[in-house]
Amino acid sequence: MELHGAAAVITGGGSGLGAATAAHLAALGCKVAVLDINLASAEASAARFGGLGIACDVASGPSGEAAMAQARAAHGPARILVNCAGVGTAGRIVGRDGPLALEAFERVVRINLIGSFNMLRLAAAEMSSADPMEENERGVIINTASIAAYEGQIGQPAYAASKGGVVGMTLPAARELARAGVRVVTIAPGLFHTPMVDGLPAEVQASLGAGIPYPPRLGRPEEYAALVEHILRNRFLNGEVIRLDGALRMPPR
Numbered sequence: 001m002e003l004h005g006a007a008a009v010i011t012g013g014g015s016g017l018g019a020a021t022a023a024h025l026a027a028l029g030c031k032v033a034v035l036d037i038n039l040a041s042a043e044a045s046a047a048r049f050g051g052l053g054i055a056c057d058v059a060s061g062p063s064g065e066a067a068m069a070q071a072r073a074a075h076g077p078a079r080i081l082v083n084c085a086g087v088g089t090a091g092r093i094v095g096r097d098g099p100l101a102l103e104a105f106e107r108v109v110r111i112n113l114i115g116s117f118n119m120l121r122l123a124a125a126e127m128s129s130a131d132p133m134e135e136n137e138r139g140v141i142i143n144t145a146s147i148a149a150y151e152g153q154i155g156q157p158a159y160a161a162s163k164g165g166v167v168g169m170t171l172p173a174a175r176e177l178a179r180a181g182v183r184v185v186t187i188a189p190g191l192f193h194t195p196m197v198d199g200l201p202a203e204v205q206a207s208l209g210a211g212i213p214y215p216p217r218l219g220r221p222e223e224y225a226a227l228v229e230h231i232l233r234n235r236f237l238n239g240e241v242i243r244l245d246g247a248l249r250m251p252p253r
């Protein structure tokens with residue numbers, strides 16, 4: 001896809017992988033809308049490259065619709081959606097206080113899985129009615145799963161289930177949207193150096209990194225953003241989930 005001038009929507013773009021992707025796509029000439037539940041961080045992220053920061057709760061239908069409409073009014077129909085919004089809340093099935101609260105499980109699935117689908121469906125509708133570009137391509141949707149979709153650790157039943165759902169919807173979405181020339185690809189990151197990890201003590205960060213076969217360090221958000229760029233440019237990539245993890249396979253705990 002020709003990236004210069006293409007309208008891009010990045011959810012969770014106020015922080016971490018989403019913020020790096022937003023800045024990277026803006027540097028390539030995309031018109032970038034940064035959506036985040038935290039408006040201040042969306043605006044701060046967008047201000048780094050003169051983009052648009054928009055408040056959006058991806059888990060809410062009306063909020064997603066309003067944010068997509070605001071982005072469309074400013075930049076035209078979205079050609080790129082990168083779903084980065086997510087939460088990693090952990091909780092054992094049976095903890096000290098008894099069984100995991102159903103609401104806790106539901107919240108993680110609601111944001112990570114239903115939120116990704118919410119934005120995917122809205123972007124897919126917008127892309128499907130946009131003008132075709134080269135080879136009838138109309139848009140690209142990139143989701144973010146996690147290697148926890150395959151090797152969920154103890155305490156990650158909700159997170160792993162939510163990310164497994166994102167993996168599972170990738171192929172049916174790509175198959176359905178193929179007629180419209182819309183590709184769907186999912187990235188399953190390993191451990192990345194984002195604000196989530198920044199909060200941990202330095203020695204914990206170092207030991208997390210040392211457990212990664214090669215390179216023995218945490219992933220850099222720019223490496224995630226570079227894969228996003230490649231997916232956007234490589235039209236033959238579709239319906240696939242790509243691990244980006246330095247060969248890490250997570251142990252049970």
Ligand SMILES: NC(=O)c1ccc[n+]([C@@H]2O[C@H](COP(=O)([O-])OP(=O)(O)OC[C@H]3O[C@@H](n4cnc5c(N)ncnc54)[C@H](O)[C@@H]3O)[C@@H](O)[C@H]2O)c1
Nearest residue numbers: 012014015016017036037057058085086146189191192194
């Ligand atoms: N960092 C890692 O090691 C890692 C590994 C595997 C997968 N991931 C996934 O990558 C994605 C980005 O992670 P990150 O490390 O950049 O996290 P992060 O916490 O730095 O950023 C996530 C952003 O999502 C936003 N957000 C949360 N709930 C939202 C909602 N309901 N609506 C809109 N925005 C919301 C947050 O405000 C935040 O700005 C997540 O889906 C995460 O599960 C991260």
